[in-house]
Amino acid sequence: MPELPEVQALADFLGERAAGRTVVAADVAAIAALKTYDPPVTDLVGRTVAGVDRHGKWLDLRLDAPGTASTGSTAGELHLLVHLSRGGWVRWSDRAPTTPVRPRLGGSSKGTALALRVRLDDGSGFDLTEAGTRKRLAVHVVRDPDDVEQVRTLGVEPLSPAFTPEALATLLHGKNQQVKGLLRDQRAIAGIGNAYSDEILHVARTSPFKLSRSYTDDEVAALHEAVVTTLRDAVAAAAGRPAAELKDAKRAGMRVHGRTGQACPVCGDTVREVSFADRSLQYCATCQTGGQVLADRRMSRLLK
Template identity: 75%
Template sequence: MPELPEVEALARFLGERTVGRTVVGADVGNIAALKTYDPPVTALVGATVRGWARHGKWLDMATFDDDGVDPHLLAHLSRGGWLRWYDEAPATAVRPRLGGSARGAVIALRVRLDDGSGFDLTEAGTTKRLAVHVVRSPDEVEQVRTLGVEPLSDAFTVEALGALLAARNQQVKGLLRDQSAIAGIGNAYSDEILHVARFSPYRLTRSFTPAETTALHAAVVGTLTAAVAASAGRPAKELKDAKRAGMRVHGRTGEPCPVCGDTVREVSFADRSMQYCPTCQTGGQVLADRRLSRLLK
């Protein structure tokens, strides 16, 4: 799933190529991905791109038009979604469909621009969660309106993190992934942050001392800043591989920890898994199951 660094890189990549261009086509390929109807997706046609932004893990294309609608195209790529850029977009029509295919990526939306370029929003896999919204303001989308603090903003201070940790007693990995608390961090970067900070993913949030809160804050900011820097300037097609290559523990079950050499371990859930280093994070204990493993200090 694309997270803050990759979505930020996509927003910058698209901003460099599309600002000032006029949308000449917006073809829906997967009707189920389109979550809004007013304004219609056709409101994008004839509008001029004025900029791209990121809200957590949401992409936002802002436009202006002569009708005063000034529609925004918002997209949440979810687990299997991605953006495919074309210097020369295909001229062939996108055939609408209700569902998806287990094989390959399905085109949810194709946007074509007046210089011949364009992009597809696509989704692979059998679970279809990609969400496309055409709205007058990003705040019309509840998931955007209710996002928590941006972790690379000035508002994300040690004190702000401390307040989130103290708000309710929960596993720290769950807090890091909670978009209503901290925007933009998902499963992969929460694994990376906790490995850098050397905390168990099962650590209870109210058990953090002031010094540990400072260490976790530094790990969040440092990990995301480095990932954004590593993604900057890369073409959209390279971002997924760059993300995987930069991971220390996430997705590296069975490999040696780059810090201590211990074997990276995994805990599996119904729809995801997490990776960690026992030596660095859990005092050597292997976490067999989230319901059975004890929380570690």
């Protein structure tokens, strides 16, 4: 799943290429991906892309109303909000196809399927696609990003000035839960998912199952530093890369996530895994749990 660094890179990539261009076509291929009906997606046509922003893991294409781009007015502005979920992606084309898009009602197509195609006035454009049979990509056309509850209720941006050690301590001590779950909770901290939470916890040298209220001041400071440095480094590594390269760049930069059975780059121990119903986590026992191995079941406890 694309997380904060990749979504930021996609926002920058699209912003550099689409800003100032006018939408000439917006064709829905997967009806199930479109989560709103008012305004209709056809209202994007004729509008100019004012910019591309990011909210957590959400992409936000801001589109000016016709005739307002030169004045800077936000009256009548629309937002194309996209959550790529696990299998979604953005595929840019300098020469977008002009063949008609055939709407698809179902969400169970195998392989990579087209969800939405947007063409711009210079002939370029982008496709929103989704791989796999579990179609969760979400497209919203709204007047304000806060019209989407998942955006309105996002927690603090971890690379913003508001994310201080004190703010993190408040989140940790507000509810006693496993720290990995807190890092992945979008209502607490926006933009961190399964992969970067593994990376952050490895950098912080802490167990993914450590309870949040057990954190001391020093441990809070270490976790805060790990969040900020891990995400900042990942954003820098992704910056300037074409959309087609971001997935491979993300995998190549991982220390423990997705590297079960390989050597930890810090201590050389074997990276281990805990599997759940629909996901897994990876960690290093030497670096994170004092050498103890986590039981591979949902309600895991440390094995003795």
